Amino acid sequence: TQLLEQSPQFLSIQEGENLTVYCNSSSVFSSLQWYRQEPGEGPVLLVTVVTGGEVKKLKRLTFQFGDARKDSSLHITAAQPGDTGLYLCAGENAGNMLTFGGGTRLMVKP
Amino acid sequence: KAGVTQTPRYLIKTRGQQVTLSCSPISGHRSVSWYQQTPGQGLQFLFEYFSETQRNKGNFPGRFSGRQFSNSRSEMNVSTLELGDSALYLCASSIQGAAYNEQFFGPGTRLTVL
Numbered sequence: 149t150q151l152l153e154q155s156p157q158f159l160s161i162q163e164g165e166n167l168t169v170y171c172n173s174s175s176v177f178s179s180l181q182w183y184r185q186e187p188g189e190g191p192v193l194l195v196t197v198v199t200g201g202e203v204k205k206l207k208r209l210t211f212q213f214g215d216a217r218k219d220s221s222l223h224i225t226a227a228q229p230g231d232t233g234l235y236l237c238a239g240e241n242a243g244n245m246l247t248f249g250g251g252t253r254l255m256v257k258p
Numbered sequence: 259k260a261g262v263t264q265t266p267r268y269l270i271k272t273r274g275q276q277v278t279l280s281c282s283p284i285s286g287h288r289s290v291s292w293y294q295q296t297p298g299q300g301l302q303f304l305f306e307y308f309s310e311t312q313r314n315k316g317n318f319p320g321r322f323s324g325r326q327f328s329n330s331r332s333e334m335n336v337s338t339l340e341l342g343d344s345a346l347y348l349c350a351s352s353i354q355g356a357a358y359n360e361q362f363f364g365p366g367t368r369l370t371v372l
Contacts, residue, residue: 179358190262190348190363191301198358236301244359245314248293248301 151175152239152249160255161227169222169252171237178240180213180220185234185251227256260285262364264349270370276337279367283330283351289313290332291361292324295346304347307332308354336369344371 152173161167171180179198183191195204197213197220204211208231210223224231237249263282271277283290291314292304303316307326324334330351336343346368350361 181358181360183361183363188365190350190365191361192363193360196358196360238361240359243314245306246303246359246361248303250300 152237152247154235154237154249154252156252157250158253158255160257163228163256163258164226165256167224167227167254169224169235169237169254170219171221171239171249172219173239173247174218175239175241176217178217178242180217181238181240181246182211182220182222183236183238185236186232191234191236224254227254229256229258232256262349262351262362264347264364264367266367267365268368268370270372271339272372273339273341275339276335277339277369278333278335279347279349279369281332281334281349281351281364283332283349284362286353287351287362288330288354289352290326290330291350291352292332292334293348293350294318295348295366296344301348304334339371341371343369345369 155170181196182194185191195211200215200217202213208225212221235252238246265280289308291306293301295301305324306314310326321337326332346366348366350363
């Protein structure tokens with residue numbers, strides 16, 4: 149069974165602060181996806197990283213895939229209240245099945 | 259293009275009853291997956307359907323079943339409901355043949371079992 153561990157589980161910060169969320173596994177993934185989920189809604193895909201060492205940037209969000217394709221991180225610069233939500237990472241294995249991490253619940257206070 | 263739709267959005271049932279949830283994927287998406295989300299266990303994969311066939315299955319008891327119709331719409335059924343089945347049930351569709359299995363989720367059905 150492939151497991152993805154996310155840390156921290158909960159994060160409460162002030163507007164303007166930076167933060168990093170981690171997603172770790174002992175398994176190798178063919179791709180790693182990040183989703184954000186708001187209350188009452190389903191997760192929404194933010195990004196897919198596929199190459200070891202890859203870095204992708206979406207405005208204030210920076211995603212990195214580990215060199216060995218076993219881990220990933222999400223860094224948010226100057227967090228805003230609109231960034232509040234549940235952040236989920238999901239690893240895709242060779243059989244195209246996704247394993248989701250437990251999630252990081254982020255609250256950004258104004 | 260319309261997103262994934264799920265009906266109903268909320269459902270209250272009692273133990274021992276059965277329930278059927280419905281999902282309509284994004285037009286052109288032929289793969290539909292179902293997930294169960296709970297605070298304790300997170301997002302767990304139930305099963306995936308493609309071309310009316312179950313292609314993958316998660317580690318859930320046989321009380322959980324599903325099917326897919328020729329128009330790619332899918333239903334999942336839970337029989338003999340237990341209190342622990344209370345959860346948000348999410349449906350997601352994806353494009354067959356895409357390089358990566360990127361999931362497009364619906365808003366979910368919140369099931370409460372009393």
